[in-house]
Amino acid sequence: MPALQKIYVILGKQDKEQLERLCRMLSSLFSYVNWTFNLYLVTEGLPQGMPQVERIQKDVSSFLRGNLFARLYVHFIHPVPHAAMKEIDFYFQYYYQSLKRATHEFDREGYMHQEVPRLMLLPVIVPDNQVERTSLIALLDVLKSAFLLPSLYLDTGSVFLTKDEEILAKTEKVYYGYGNSRGMADIICNLYRQDIVHDSSAKLESDAAFMTDPCPSALIISAQDGMVYACIDAFLKKQGLANINDNLSVENLMSRYYEHGKSKRDCLGCRERVVDCFSDFPLPNAAAHEVGALLYHFGTLSQEAGNHVRAINSFSKSLRLSHIEEYASIYFRLGLSHTRTGHYDQALEAFNRAEPTYYDQDYFYFYTGLCYFEKGDYRMALERFSKAVRLNPRQEDLTRILIYMGTCHNSLDEYKEALVQLEKAKETAGHVKEVYSVLGFSYFQLKDYDKAIENLSRAVEIAPGSAIDYASLGSNYREKGDINMAIAMYEKALTLDPNITSARENLEKLK
Amino acid sequence: MNVLLIEINPFAPASPPISLGYIASFLKSKGFTVKILTLGEDTSISRAGLYRLISSFKPALVGLSAYQRTMLYVIGLSNLIKSVDNNIKIAIGGPQATFMPSTAFAELPDIDYICRSSGEVTLLRIARAIENGTPFSDLLGVTYKDTHGAVYDTGELEGFTDLDRYPSPYLDGVFDYSSMREAIMLTSRGCPHHCIYCYTPSAFKHRVSFHSIDRVMEEIKWIREKGVRRLWFADPNISFKPSRSIELLDRILTEDLDVEIWLQTRADLVSAALMKKMKRAGVTTIAFGLESASKRVLSRLGKHISAEKVAEAIRLAQSQDIEVELFTMFGLPYEKFEDSVETLEFVKKNKVKIMGNTNSQQMQIYFGAPMARDYKEYNIRPLNNNRPAYISIGSQYETEHMSHQEIHKMQDLWRANSLDGGKRVVS
Known part of the structure; x- marks a missing residue:
C-alpha cells in the first residue's frame, strides 16, 4: 500500500469542535503518511489560521517525537494583505515567532545529529496585487533569518514578481496560481497541480510509460465541510471519500482510499488537463x-x-x-x-x-514531398522525394517514395520517367501491389497495353479484391480490342465495388 | 528463523545495499530466511506499512546499517520494531557502529548489539545465538547489552580473507533486478593506507582482501543477463593490484560484455596503458581522491600522493575521454582558507566538472579515523561537546587555521562554482 506523500488541508472558520475533529483525523492519518511527508495548510489569513495551525502543529510534534524516522514539512499557505506587510515586526512577533518557537526542539535535535531538522515550517505567502517590493523583501528576510524558509504563491496578478531576482533569491519555491482566483480551494488545486506537473516531468525523464500511473498518493481535506477527497480529480468533481464529521475510523477511510487507488481512472487524461492549465499562464x-x-x-x-x-x-x-x-x-x-x-x-x-535540424533525414523530405504532392505541386514534390532517395531510406520507405515519384511523373504526363522510378520500386519490393497499379497506368498512357495488362494482372494477383485494378484491366483489354475480356474485367470490378462509375459507363458502352 | 536487514538512506534514491546483500546471502546459505528493506528518498513507506511488514515477517533479528547521518532513523526504527515485539533483537553495523563507543548504549535503549567485526560472520554468530535461545552467549565481534542493561565487549572475529567464501548476493538473487538501475560491485575490501581522515583502513586493519576474477566475471555476466548494464565498483582501490585489474578488464573485453563502468582508485595506481584498457572495457567515469591541492596540507594527510600525480592521472583519463571525478575536502587539518581555494582552483584548472562527486565537502570526522581519536593533535576544535555518544565530531568543528565561518564560506564558494547545486553522491 503506498504511503500518503501529501495531505492538503483547507482550514475552516475558527470552530473549535470542527478543528478537534480535523486534528483527530490528521493524527490518525500520520500513521499512513510517508516517512518524509508534506502537509499543506491553507487559510484565509494569519489571524484566522494561526491558532489552527498551532493546534495542528502540536499533533505534528507529538507524532515526530514518537517516530524518529519520520520527517515532516509543514507548508502554511496564507495571504498577506498589502497593509499587513507594512507591519512586518508586528506580524513576525505576533504570528510567526510563536509558531517557530514550537519547533525549537527539532532544531536542537537536528543540530545534535548534524542533520536538517525533521520538522520544517515553510510559510507560503500569497501576496496581493498591490504588494510593495520592499515590504515583501523585508518579510522574506525576516522569515529566512528565523529559518522559516518562505515560498510565494503567485497568480496572474502577482506573477510579475518572478522577474525580480532579489525576491527570487530569497524565496525557497514559487507556486503558480493558474486563473485569477485566490480562494482557498483554488490555491489547493494549484499546489496540487504543480506537484502533478513535477511528478509528470520526473516520469517523462525516467520512463514516460509511467505517465499513466496515478499521481503521488495524497488526500485533500476540507475542514470547512469535513469532506475528504482522494485526488484533485475527485476534488474538482466533488466526489468525496468520506466526511470527517461522520466519525469514520481512519482504517475505513484508508481502505476507501486504497479502493479508489485501485479503481479504473483516466490518470493520464488528468495529467494532460493539469499540464494544459499552465499553458496560458505567464510562467x-x-x-x-x-x-x-x-x-x-x-x-x-x-x-x-x-x-x-x-x-x-x-x-x-x-x-x-x-x-x-x-x-x-x-x-x-x-x-x-x-x-x-x-x-x-x-x-x-x-x-x-x-x-535546419532534419536536413539529413530521409523521412523529413518524404513528408515535405507528400505535402507538395497533395497540393498538386508535383515538380516540388519530385524535388523533395529525390532528396529523400539520396539519403538512403529503409527499403520499405524507398518503395513508398518511388511509387509517389512515379505518380508525380504520371501526373506531369512524364510516363517514361514514371516507368524509371516504378521499375526501380519493382526491383526493391516486388510484392507491393501499388507498384503494379501505377505501372499499369503509365504503360496504358504509353499505349503499351500488353505491359499494362501484365502489371495490372500482377496487382490483382497480389490483391484480388482491388476493383480499380480490374477496371483498369478492362480498359486495357478494350484498347487492345479484346472486348470479351474487357467486359469480364469491368464486370469483375463492379462485382467487387458497384460504385466505380467509370467501369459502369465503359461496360454500358461496350454492351 | 527470520532476519530482517534494513538499509537507510533518506538523502538519495534507494540502491542495492551491497554490504547487506553479502550478509543476506551468507545467512541464507546457513539456513536463515532473510529479507532486505531498503529505505531511500524515493521509498514510499509509512509507520503503518513498517508495522505491517514487521508483524507479518516476524523477524527474530533485525540488522540496521548505521551511518552518522542516519542515527536518528536507526533509533526511531528500532523503537518501532520493539513496539511490535519486544523480543526482536536489534543489531547495528556499518561505518558508524564499528568504532562507536560502548557508552553509546546508554542512549540507544532499543539496540541489543553493536557489530564491530566483519558483518557476515558477526551477524551469523548473533543469529545462531538467538536461534539457540541464548542471545547473549558465545558472541564475538560485538558489544552487547544484556537483558539487565549490562554492556559487554567481546573479542574480535575475523572475516574470511578469501572473499569467494562469501556467497554472491547477485548470483543468489538477493536483489530485485526489475528496478535496478546500476549494480554496485565490491570485488575487494579494505585499504592498506594511513590517511588520517579515513575510517576504512582501521576497519580492515590496513589489509586488502579480494574476490577471484572468475567470481567477479560470473557476477557481471549474471547481472548483464538480468538487463543491468551500469556497474559501479565500490572498491576503495580497484587497481591496488595492477595485474588483477588488467585481468578483469581483459576478461570483460574478451567476453565482449557491453557494460558501462564507474570506478574509483588512487591516482598513482593508473597508467596510460591501463586507462586505455579501461576505456575499451567500458569505463565511463573514474574517480580519484585528491583531498587538497595544497602541498603543505596534502603532505600531512598520510595519503602519500602529490597534486602533480593527480593532475597527471586526470590528463590520462581525459585523453581517453573518460569522465573524471575528484574527491576533495575542505576544513582539513593545517589547511588555511587560501589552501582550500587552491584546491578549488586546481579542479577548475584541470577541467574537472564541478558536479556530483566533484562537489567538495567539509571533512567529516567519523569514529575510527585516526583523526577522530587524536583530534586535539590535529588542532581540531569540536563545536559541540554535548552530542550523543553515538554521534562523532562529524562536521561540527573548526580548526586552528579555519574558523567555522571560513569553513561555511568555503562551502558557499564551492556551491557557487557547482554545476548542479553542490550535491555529492558518495559521502
Missing part, C-alpha cells in the same frame, strides 16, 4: 520549459492515437513554452499532424522551420 522560463516539454509529450501521444487536432493544439502550445533547442522536433511533429489533417500549407511552414 518564467524554467517552469515554462517544463510545461512545454510535457505538452510536447502529450501531443505525441495524441498524434500516435490519431487525434491530430488535439496534437496540433498541444504542439502549438508547447512551441510557446519550450526551450529553443526543442523547436525543431516540435515543428516537425506539428507538420506531421497538419499533414494528416490536410492543412498542407501550415504543414510546410512547420516543416520548413524544422529543416
Whole structure:
C-alpha cells in the first residue's frame, strides 16, 4: 500500500469542535503518511489560521517525537494583505515567532545529529496585487533569518514578481496560481497541480510509460465541510471519500482510499488537463520549459492515437513554452499532424522551420514531398522525394517514395520517367501491389497495353479484391480490342465495388 | 528463523545495499530466511506499512546499517520494531557502529548489539545465538547489552580473507533486478593506507582482501543477463593490484560484455596503458581522491600522493575521454582558507566538472579515523561537546587555521562554482 506523500488541508472558520475533529483525523492519518511527508495548510489569513495551525502543529510534534524516522514539512499557505506587510515586526512577533518557537526542539535535535531538522515550517505567502517590493523583501528576510524558509504563491496578478531576482533569491519555491482566483480551494488545486506537473516531468525523464500511473498518493481535506477527497480529480468533481464529521475510523477511510487507488481512472487524461492549465499562464522560463516539454509529450501521444487536432493544439502550445533547442522536433511533429489533417500549407511552414535540424533525414523530405504532392505541386514534390532517395531510406520507405515519384511523373504526363522510378520500386519490393497499379497506368498512357495488362494482372494477383485494378484491366483489354475480356474485367470490378462509375459507363458502352 | 536487514538512506534514491546483500546471502546459505528493506528518498513507506511488514515477517533479528547521518532513523526504527515485539533483537553495523563507543548504549535503549567485526560472520554468530535461545552467549565481534542493561565487549572475529567464501548476493538473487538501475560491485575490501581522515583502513586493519576474477566475471555476466548494464565498483582501490585489474578488464573485453563502468582508485595506481584498457572495457567515469591541492596540507594527510600525480592521472583519463571525478575536502587539518581555494582552483584548472562527486565537502570526522581519536593533535576544535555518544565530531568543528565561518564560506564558494547545486553522491 503506498504511503500518503501529501495531505492538503483547507482550514475552516475558527470552530473549535470542527478543528478537534480535523486534528483527530490528521493524527490518525500520520500513521499512513510517508516517512518524509508534506502537509499543506491553507487559510484565509494569519489571524484566522494561526491558532489552527498551532493546534495542528502540536499533533505534528507529538507524532515526530514518537517516530524518529519520520520527517515532516509543514507548508502554511496564507495571504498577506498589502497593509499587513507594512507591519512586518508586528506580524513576525505576533504570528510567526510563536509558531517557530514550537519547533525549537527539532532544531536542537537536528543540530545534535548534524542533520536538517525533521520538522520544517515553510510559510507560503500569497501576496496581493498591490504588494510593495520592499515590504515583501523585508518579510522574506525576516522569515529566512528565523529559518522559516518562505515560498510565494503567485497568480496572474502577482506573477510579475518572478522577474525580480532579489525576491527570487530569497524565496525557497514559487507556486503558480493558474486563473485569477485566490480562494482557498483554488490555491489547493494549484499546489496540487504543480506537484502533478513535477511528478509528470520526473516520469517523462525516467520512463514516460509511467505517465499513466496515478499521481503521488495524497488526500485533500476540507475542514470547512469535513469532506475528504482522494485526488484533485475527485476534488474538482466533488466526489468525496468520506466526511470527517461522520466519525469514520481512519482504517475505513484508508481502505476507501486504497479502493479508489485501485479503481479504473483516466490518470493520464488528468495529467494532460493539469499540464494544459499552465499553458496560458505567464510562467518564467524554467517552469515554462517544463510545461512545454510535457505538452510536447502529450501531443505525441495524441498524434500516435490519431487525434491530430488535439496534437496540433498541444504542439502549438508547447512551441510557446519550450526551450529553443526543442523547436525543431516540435515543428516537425506539428507538420506531421497538419499533414494528416490536410492543412498542407501550415504543414510546410512547420516543416520548413524544422529543416535546419532534419536536413539529413530521409523521412523529413518524404513528408515535405507528400505535402507538395497533395497540393498538386508535383515538380516540388519530385524535388523533395529525390532528396529523400539520396539519403538512403529503409527499403520499405524507398518503395513508398518511388511509387509517389512515379505518380508525380504520371501526373506531369512524364510516363517514361514514371516507368524509371516504378521499375526501380519493382526491383526493391516486388510484392507491393501499388507498384503494379501505377505501372499499369503509365504503360496504358504509353499505349503499351500488353505491359499494362501484365502489371495490372500482377496487382490483382497480389490483391484480388482491388476493383480499380480490374477496371483498369478492362480498359486495357478494350484498347487492345479484346472486348470479351474487357467486359469480364469491368464486370469483375463492379462485382467487387458497384460504385466505380467509370467501369459502369465503359461496360454500358461496350454492351 | 527470520532476519530482517534494513538499509537507510533518506538523502538519495534507494540502491542495492551491497554490504547487506553479502550478509543476506551468507545467512541464507546457513539456513536463515532473510529479507532486505531498503529505505531511500524515493521509498514510499509509512509507520503503518513498517508495522505491517514487521508483524507479518516476524523477524527474530533485525540488522540496521548505521551511518552518522542516519542515527536518528536507526533509533526511531528500532523503537518501532520493539513496539511490535519486544523480543526482536536489534543489531547495528556499518561505518558508524564499528568504532562507536560502548557508552553509546546508554542512549540507544532499543539496540541489543553493536557489530564491530566483519558483518557476515558477526551477524551469523548473533543469529545462531538467538536461534539457540541464548542471545547473549558465545558472541564475538560485538558489544552487547544484556537483558539487565549490562554492556559487554567481546573479542574480535575475523572475516574470511578469501572473499569467494562469501556467497554472491547477485548470483543468489538477493536483489530485485526489475528496478535496478546500476549494480554496485565490491570485488575487494579494505585499504592498506594511513590517511588520517579515513575510517576504512582501521576497519580492515590496513589489509586488502579480494574476490577471484572468475567470481567477479560470473557476477557481471549474471547481472548483464538480468538487463543491468551500469556497474559501479565500490572498491576503495580497484587497481591496488595492477595485474588483477588488467585481468578483469581483459576478461570483460574478451567476453565482449557491453557494460558501462564507474570506478574509483588512487591516482598513482593508473597508467596510460591501463586507462586505455579501461576505456575499451567500458569505463565511463573514474574517480580519484585528491583531498587538497595544497602541498603543505596534502603532505600531512598520510595519503602519500602529490597534486602533480593527480593532475597527471586526470590528463590520462581525459585523453581517453573518460569522465573524471575528484574527491576533495575542505576544513582539513593545517589547511588555511587560501589552501582550500587552491584546491578549488586546481579542479577548475584541470577541467574537472564541478558536479556530483566533484562537489567538495567539509571533512567529516567519523569514529575510527585516526583523526577522530587524536583530534586535539590535529588542532581540531569540536563545536559541540554535548552530542550523543553515538554521534562523532562529524562536521561540527573548526580548526586552528579555519574558523567555522571560513569553513561555511568555503562551502558557499564551492556551491557557487557547482554545476548542479553542490550535491555529492558518495559521502
